[in-house]
Structures are given as structure tokens and as C-alpha cells.
Amino acid sequence: MSNNHYDVIIIGAGFAGVTVAREVCQQGFRSLILEGRDRIGGRTWVAHRLGHDLELGGAWVHWFQPHVWSEISRYGLKVTASPKPEKAYWITDGKQYEGTLDEWYEKMEEGMKQLLKDARKHFPYPYDPLREFKGLKKIDHMSVGEKLKELELHKETFDLVYSLWALHFNSTLEEAGLTQAYRLAALVGHNWKLIQETASVYKLSDGTKALIKSILNDAKGANLRLSTIVSKVERTSTGYKVGTIEGNEFTSTSVVAALPLNALNNIEFKPKLSVKKRLAASEKQASMGFKFWARVRGITTPFILLAPADQKINYAQVEELNDEGGLIVGFGCDSTKLNMENQAEVTKELRKFIPDIEVLDCTGHDWIADPFSLGTWAMLKKKQLTEYLLELQKEEAGLFIAGSDYANGWAGFIDGAIESGITTGKNVAKYLQKNQNTNR
Numbered sequence: 001m002s003n004n005h006y007d008v009i010i011i012g013a014g015f016a017g018v019t020v021a022r023e024v025c026q027q028g029f030r031s032l033i034l035e036g037r038d039r040i041g042g043r044t045w046v047a048h049r050l051g052h053d054l055e056l057g058g059a060w061v062h063w064f065q066p067h068v069w070s071e072i073s074r075y076g077l078k079v080t081a082s083p084k085p086e087k088a089y090w091i092t093d094g095k096q097y098e099g100t101l102d103e104w105y106e107k108m109e110e111g112m113k114q115l116l117k118d119a120r121k122h123f124p125y126p127y128d129p130l131r132e133f134k135g136l137k138k139i140d141h142m143s144v145g146e147k148l149k150e151l152e153l154h155k156e157t158f159d160l161v162y163s164l165w166a167l168h169f170n171s172t173l174e175e176a177g178l179t180q181a182y183r184l185a186a187l188v189g190h191n192w193k194l195i196q197e198t199a200s201v202y203k204l205s206d207g208t209k210a211l212i213k214s215i216l217n218d219a220k221g222a223n224l225r226l227s228t229i230v231s232k233v234e235r236t237s238t239g240y241k242v243g244t245i246e247g248n249e250f251t252s253t254s255v256v257a258a259l260p261l262n263a264l265n266n267i268e269f270k271p272k273l274s275v276k277k278r279l280a281a282s283e284k285q286a287s288m289g290f291k292f293w294a295r296v297r298g299i300t301t302p303f304i305l306l307a308p309a310d311q312k313i314n315y316a317q318v319e320e321l322n323d324e325g326g327l328i329v330g331f332g333c334d335s336t337k338l339n340m341e342n343q344a345e346v347t348k349e350l351r352k353f354i355p356d357i358e359v360l361d362c363t364g365h366d367w368i369a370d371p372f373s374l375g376t377w378a379m380l381k382k383k384q385l386t387e388y389l390l391e392l393q394k395e396e397a398g399l400f401i402a403g404s405d406y407a408n409g410w411a412g413f414i415d416g417a418i419e420s421g422i423t424t425g426k427n428v429a430k431y432l433q434k435n436q437n438t439n440r
């Protein structure tokens with residue numbers, strides 16, 4: 001076979017793709033990573049804006065996330081914490097309130113308990129999410145929004161619980177899978193407050209780029225081509241032919257599409273991907289929102305703020321306090337509603353909570369409009385777990401799909417991308433070994 005033939009071509013240099021490359025390289029296989037953007041990292045991206053290195057995508061990690069934590073230990077990276085909030089501001093029933101963090105949590109306690117009551121029964125083994133398949137199938141038609149309505153909670157409790165889950169899903173909750181909420185609860189040992197902690201406190205001191213670079217450096221011999229957008233994957237008699245929009249072609253024995261679910265259908269596969277895979281990709285996962293950063297004046301203590309999903313800003317927290325004021329990071333559930341670069345718009349929204357706050361500058365990245373992601377973090381919609389997960393994880397004649405969106409555990413998080421990268425890497429290596437043996 002020619003020198004240009006690879007054992008595996010990996011499409012996408014996010015955490016999943018780069019981890020697959022490391023796993024297969026360590027087994028002695030030749031790999032080529034084709035990445036559409038001019039950088040690695042995918043939905044994690046450290047960019048220098050507002051005078052700071054800002055995480056525009058995924059950032060927070062936690063020791064409850066075993067795969068990412070193990071990589072942090074392996075590469076000896078340091079972790080730091082976002083400032084501990086001393087105050088909470090929230091909007092419920094159209095009115096604005098403030099209190100301590102404990103008071104804020106307290107108001108949600110009963111609603112969260114009721115909502116997550118059956119999580120343990122349905123997810124006794126969080127890393128084997130389909131083990132209780134029969135029972136899951138019976139509840140997977142339900143969204144978090146529908147379940148919350150059924151509980152007939154007090155309006156304030158309803159609004160707060162709804163708002164926090166809207167943050168976790170980065171969308172309204174009418175389509176958000178109840179099973180996805182249960183799975184998260186199971187992953188944190190049924191302590192719902194830890195869901196918030198895992199996703200908003202601890203971050204890498206040198207940024208996510210330090211971690212992904214460490215993994216890539218360990219993928220010894222992997223070839224990486226940036227700014228190479230794959231448009232076609234075609235099965236041949238010897239494996240695969242992978243074509244780019246510029247008309248280049250590469251061949252390999254196997255292929256890993258390490259792509260977001262929402263971007264999977266951008267590539268023309270020949271033969272087509274299974275019907276269920278294509279359906280899942282066209283239905284898309286739930287996230288519709290955005291993450292923004294603002295440099296502000298007029299704040300003196302770390303706080304969090306939370307509002308229902310119909311507000312343009314659903315959540316924000318202080319990431320840094322300094323002589324000028326500080327840095328705020330926040331989220332909203334609908335990327336079309338707020339121009340993250342518009343100082344006046346962001347000021348207006350933040351002033352709903354803190355009347356004298358002044359936004360000096362603000363920024364963000366529109367991951368929903370970005371053709372390489374078409375979504376933020378992947379949270380499954382109702383029915384998707386039992387309908388599609390198993391199928392999405394299935395290999396089709398040497399063609400594998402990898403990514404956080406298809407993980408067993410922390411799907412939607414960096415941890416899930418690494419988990420899926422490790423599992424897929426192992427499966428690709430097995431496939432290639434079997435292939436070598438039969439061709440001998």
C-alpha cells in the first residue's frame with residue numbers, strides 16, 4: 001500500500017479526535033488528523049480577548065469527571081478555582097431577588113429532590129447508561145420541562161429549578177431529556193448541587209489548550225492537517241477515501257468521525273451512515289445558547305445570577321475581581337437573542353440584576369452558527385438516549401464515530417470527549433489488528 005495510506009484518518013481535532021490519535025499511535029498505527037479549523041481544541045478555545053486569555057468554550061473540570069482528571073494528573077497540570085460566590089441574584093415570577101448562595105440553594109432543594117427522585121433507579125451504573133433499558137424506555141419520552149410541570153411546584157421553586165436546568169441544557173426545557181438530567185445526577189452521586197460545581201468552579205490554570213496540547217504531543221507520529229475541511233468519506237475495496245472541500249483525497253483502512261452530532265450530516269458518507277445515525281444528527285441535540293464574557297465596572301464581590309430561560313441572560317458569575325471591577329462569564333439559552341459583542345445590550349441585561357453595573361467591553365463566540373459545531377455542549381433531547389446512543393456508538397465497517405456527544409458518562413463535557421476518544425481508540429486498534437491478521 002502507498003506511503004500516503006493511513007491506518008486511520010481521524011476527522012476533527014477536538015479532545016475526542018486527539019485522544020483517539022494518541023491511543024492508536026501508542027499501538028503503533030499510522031494516523032492522520034484532518035481538522036477544519038485553523039486550530040485544535042474544537043468546542044474548547046482559549047482566545048486572547050478583553051485583555052485576557054478567555055475560555056470561549058468548555059472550561060470547567062472536576063475530580064468527579066474521572067477521564068479528564070486522570071489526564072490532568074498524567075500531564076501534571078494545575079487547576080485553579082473561580083471565585084467563590086458570596087451573593088446570588090435571581091429572577092422568579094418576573095421579580096428580582098438577592099440573597100446568599102445558601103438561601104438560593106435552599107429555595108431549590110425541594111424541587112430538585114422531587115425532580116430527581118427516580119434518578120438512582122434508572123441509572124444504577126452511570127457509565128453504563130442503558131443498563132436499565134426497559135425502565136428508561138418508559139420515561140425517555142418525557143422532557144425535564146414536562147416533568148417539572150407535573151410536580152406542581154410553588155412558582156418560585158419552579159422558576160429557580162427550571163432556570164438552573166436551562167443553564168445545564170443551555171436551552172429551554174421543553175425538549176430537554178429527563179433521562180439526561182437523571183444521568184447527570186447519577187454521575188455526581190445524587191448530590192444535585194455538585195452538578196453546578198462540576199460545571200462552574202475548577203478550571204485548568206494554563207487553560208484547556210495546555211491539556212489538549214499535552215495529549216497531542218503524546219500522539220507520537222500522528223500527522224495533523226489544520227484548515228482541512230472534510231466533505232466526503234467513501235468506502236473502497238481497501239478501506240476509505242476521504243475527500244476535502246478543496247478536492248484533496250487521503251486513503252486509510254479505517255475512519256473516525258470525531259465530530260459533534262449536529263455537524264455529522266455536513267459530510268457525505270458513501271455508503272450513507274445508518275438511518276438512525278442520520279436521524280439523530282438531523283434532530284440535533286438540545287443546546288441552543290451561548291457563553292459570553294464581559295469586562296465590567298461596579299462590582300466588588302463575587303456573585304452569581306440566575307434567570308428563567310426567556311431572559312436573554314440565564315446565568316452569570318464573576319470570574320475575576322480587580323482594581324477596575326472585574327470579569328464576568330455568563331450564558332443564555334438562545335444564541336439569536338443577544339449580540340454578545342454589543343456593550344449596550346449586555347449592559348441592559350445585566351442591569352436587570354445589578355442596576356449600577358457598567359459593561360466596558362464584551363465578547364463571545366456563536367457556536368450555534370459556527371458550521372463546525374452547530375451547537376454548544378451536547379445535552380440529549382427526550383427519546384434520544386434510548387433511541388440513538390447505542391446506534392451512534394456502533395462501528396460501520398471500519399467507520400467509527402467519536403466525541404463527547406456519544407459518551408457513556410459525562411456526555412456533553414470534556415470528560416465525555418476523552419472517554420469516547422479512549423474507547424474508540426481501543427476499538428479502532430482492535431479493528432486494525434484484526435484487519436492485519438486477515439490480510440496476512
Ligand SMILES: Cc1cc2nc3c(=O)[nH]c(=O)nc-3n(C[C@H](O)[C@H](O)[C@H](O)COP(=O)(O)OP(=O)(O)OC[C@H]3O[C@@H](n4cnc5c(N)ncnc54)[C@H](O)[C@@H]3O)c2cc1C
Binds near residue numbers: 015412
Ligand atoms: C460554550 C461552551 C461551554 C462549555 N463548557 C464546558 C465546561 O465548562 N466543561 C466541560 O467539560 N465541557 C464544556 N463544554 C463542552 C465541551 O467543550 C465539549 O463537550 C468537548 O470539547 C467536545 O469535544 P469533541 O472532541 O467531542 O468535539 P469538538 O470539540 O466539537 O471537536 C470536533 C472537531 O471536529 C472539527 N470538524 C467539524 N466538522 C469538520 C469537518 N467537516 N472537517 C474537519 N473537521 C471538522 C471541529 O472543528 C472540531 O475541532 C462547553 C462547550 C461550549 C461550546
